[in-house]
Amino acid sequence: MxxxxxxxxxxxxxxxxxxxxxxxxxxxxxxxxxxxxxxxxxxxxxxxxxxxxxxxxxxxxxxxxxxxxxxxxxxxxxxxxxxxxxxxxxxxxxxxxxxxxxxxxxxxxxxxxxxxxxxxxxxxxxxxxxxxxxxxxxxxxxxxxxxxxxxxxxxxxxxxxxxxxxxxxxxxxxxxxxxxxxxxxxxxxxxxxxxxxxxxxxxAQFSARLAPREPRHPAVRRVMDRVTADPAECHTLATLADSGGVSARHLERLFRTEVGMAPGRYVESVRVEAAQTLLADGTGTVEEVARQAGFGSSESLRRVFQHTLGVSPTVYRARFRSTLGDRTR
The missing domain is CATH 3.40.50.880 (Class I glutamine amidotransferase (GATase) domain)
Structure with missing residues (x-):
């Protein structure tokens, strides 16, 4: 060499x-x-x-x-x-x-x-x-x-x-x-x-993932508020469009223009951030975190974490959880 x-x-x-x-x-x-x-x-x-x-x-x-x-x-x-x-x-x-x-x-x-x-x-x-x-x-x-x-x-x-x-x-x-x-x-x-x-x-595992552009359309703001208020709720395109008071097709267009991503992608991003917080600050199992964040199962959470963050939920928790509970008394 x-x-x-x-x-x-x-x-x-x-x-x-x-x-x-x-x-x-x-x-x-x-x-x-x-x-x-x-x-x-x-x-x-x-x-x-x-x-x-x-x-x-x-x-x-x-x-x-x-x-x-x-x-x-x-x-x-x-x-x-x-x-x-x-x-x-x-x-x-x-x-x-x-x-x-x-x-x-x-x-x-x-x-x-x-x-x-x-x-x-x-x-x-x-x-x-x-x-x-x-x-x-x-x-x-x-x-x-x-x-x-x-x-x-x-x-x-x-x-x-x-x-x-x-x-x-x-x-x-x-x-x-x-x-x-x-x-x-x-x-x-x-x-x-x-x-x-x-x-x-x-x-991605270090970044603040949710940094979408500030939406101007009231329908988009209503939808985003609903998702962030309860990430675990069933957020289909149809239910989101209904809460925004627009058609599903129109909501897709509005989200891509004003937020820079599809509604489904936004929902996933909110759920990922919710899971990151629960893993870092909470004591629940990975299965419990998955349900609370809206992923349904630990396997779904694992797939999304691996794809978006490059690490598993367990590794993420080990890397970023609070150390306050681990201090020697």
Missing amino acids: ARPSGGGRTVVIVAFDGVQLLDVTGPVEVFTTANHYGADYDVRVVSLTGDTVATSSGLVIGADGAPGTLPRRLGTVLVPGRRNWRSAVADNDLIALVTDLSARAKRVASVCAGAFVLAEAGVLDGRRAATHWELAAQLAAAYPRVRVDGHPVFVRDGHVATSAGITAGIDLSLSLVEEDWGAEVARDVARQLVVFMARPGGQ
């Missing part, structure tokens, strides 16, 4: 004021830890001037130098994100730096809102890209030439890789280590950092 050499071993992480701290330190830990298991990365954190930068948490981090200290050929350029992505993309010097470094790199990657910086630099034009689930719609609206996918933890399109929010930068970095040095090295790093080598499921 070919290994990085020369400039190809250099990993450059671009730091700038307001950057998310873990977007920087997560990948740094992955690549430097890999060096303890046979990798040979030259990890450099650079800032525009080579000076320290203040992160989003207020913690100040140092840089290894200014861009002029880097070799001409680069292995990986990684761009972290900033909560206020508009400020980042308005920084002409930052965009010019990322444009230049990306042209010199074998691979280009971003973490979380770093995708906005890559998009502004034109690196993501025509490419599939990921970002934090909460920012996916904003990225798609601001940069229509980017094919945004808000579900995966990270996306690879050619030599460009983009990841979801914050800790997903660790997942992405592990995948790059595996590509460079093989699965065993990546597994060693994952074990050392006590993280998944491949995180099960996508971003």
Whole structure:
């Protein structure tokens, strides 16, 4: 297996004021830890001037130098994100730096809102890209030439890789280590950092699933209110249309136009969110949760969770339930 050499071993992480701290330190830990298991990365954190930068948490981090200290050929350029992505993309010097470094790199990657910086630099034009689930719609609206996918933890399109929010930068970095040095090295790093080598499921298990557009039509609002008031009720297209005072066909059209999904899909989304809450906060069995949320059986709930969230109800509960009851007294 070919290994990085020369400039190809250099990993450059671009730091700038307001950057998310873990977007920087997560990948740094992955690549430097890999060096303890046979990798040979030259990890450099650079800032525009080579000076320290203040992160989003207020913690100040140092840089290894200014861009002029880097070799001409680069292995990986990684761009972290900033909560206020508009400020980042308005920084002409930052965009010019990322444009230049990306042209010199074998691979280009971003973490979380770093995708906005890559998009502004034109690196993501025509490419599939990921970002934090909460920012996916904003990225798609601001940069229509980017094919945004808000579900995966990270996306690879050619030599460009983009990841979801914050800790997903660790997942992405592990995948790059595996590509460079093989699965065993990546597994060693994952074990050392006590993280998944491949995180099960996508971003849907973390996101607030119900984010439909605010409806203007009173019939749609009535139907949505009825569903959210009692997800377990029998909500067929006919009963929903009746409660909205319109025909079933007209309700279908209204929902697709105003909510962006079919009525049945909306009902399922409400039930999924109800089940997520019951699993995380309650003590009922999976069968009881399924009935209370309107799925009828644990098998139906399992199928929908596996399809929409990428995990089973049992795994979801283990991952997200409150820890208050588990504390040592």
